[in-house]
Amino acid sequence: MLLIKEIRERRESIKERLRKRAFRDTDLIDEIINLDDKRRKIKAELDDLLNKTKTRSKEIGDLYKSGKREEAEQKKKEMASLKDEVKALEDEFRKVELRIADTLERIPNLPHESVPPGTTDADNVIVKEGGSMPSLPDDALTHWDLAAKFDLIRFEEGTKITGSGFPVFSGMGARLQRALVNFFLDRALGAGYHEFSPPLLVNKDSAFATGQLPDKDGQMYYINEDDLYLIPTAEVPLTNLYRDKLLKEEDLPQKLVGYTPCFRREAGSYGKDVRGLNRLHQFDKVEIVQIVHPEKSYDVLEKMMAHVESLLMELELPYRILRLCGGDLGFTSALTFDFEVFSAAQKKWLEVSSVSNFESFQANRLKLRFKDRDGKNQLLHTLNGSALAFPRIIAALLENGQTKDGIEMPAALHPYLGFEKIA
């Protein structure tokens, strides 16, 4: 959430930056300022009234003490109308505040200056490519064919017991998944992250604080009976560990990692893009989160990217890194880099990680601050990244590693798998 103070101070430049991310309702900025003017005016009147009632009641107390009952009774009568006025103003004040909050919540984060212009993923900018492309024969199998051939993933049975987008991993497929959990977590621990195993359901406050609500309402699975949401990413519970916290500067940075399943309704996605493991309702992911000093967040973003990149190199997958354009940026993000791997039989780039700096946008909602050297409370910066999301990694590993006599696994996974080849 943006700060009203900044909106007031930089009205036009904020509108300009919002346009860069293809946000059309820039009128909301003017609306907020108007409402805030109104709020301040009411606040001044209200404070004045409250001040009066406070003084009066002290006077009444004093009168009683000095035995002047008559005068006290008289003053009490006068208070009645004051109280009505206070009540009316308070109602008005609350209404304006609610409208401000409502409007403010719908405004996305401001894009960082390095965010390229553009409206769709076609405008994302490739900043780096790495790894080497496998050379597969023309009759190379897609991962869903390989999955069937070696009994690694049972899509139909998942559809039967739950629905489409809920695959069942089987045999070496299940073992591969388990190996990836440990591989990714171990690498994160090696990089100094603290491991958490958080709840998979969160309440409204948590979903709001990281920005899934109100923006992604309808994309999360919702348990009506208990008013809880299934997490779309471990980002939500992990970051919310720090909701309503006041940290000390020496506690920074906080580095967290968690492995969780993720649940996404993916309402509105159909067609060939959702084939096989390409897009699922439930998938596994290891997520890294950092809570950092505001001056350090862009350095940390680079470190997190380097971490993600190192994972892809160890997995020996061809990858590329994209700087997301304004129109493709998530609601809460100031700058995001996507990592894609090439799935060689589908001949497709698949997104496997998204590393973002949210600056103070989430921290503002979380009320996550630290006491700086001057003793002032300042918002922290939050960042996160997938390290990594499993299904598309598995798709690429299967397709790219296929040979005449089985599927070769990268050496880094051998100790975790207990085998070197799927056959």
Place this chain on the structure above:
RNA sequence: GGAGGAAUGGCGGAGUGGUCGAACGCACCGGUCUUGAAAACCGGAGACCCUUCACGGGGUCCGGGGGUUCGAAUCCCUCUUCCUCCGCCA
């Protein structure tokens, strides 16, 4: 699910109708002492909002919401969470 108890500042913890933004301790900041540090001593210091160029002034906040009262951290209702006991289940 039933019965009882509790929720106070960064943390711990007093406070049962006005003199309470709230004792005290820890942590924190400044100073004295010390070669330096620690200890000791002295002093400072909550968050948020409005207003002011500034000094300052005003308001709100004692888990959330509502109520009683001239006046609420304190009394009442309600919700949430935690603790104890009982029941149920893994």
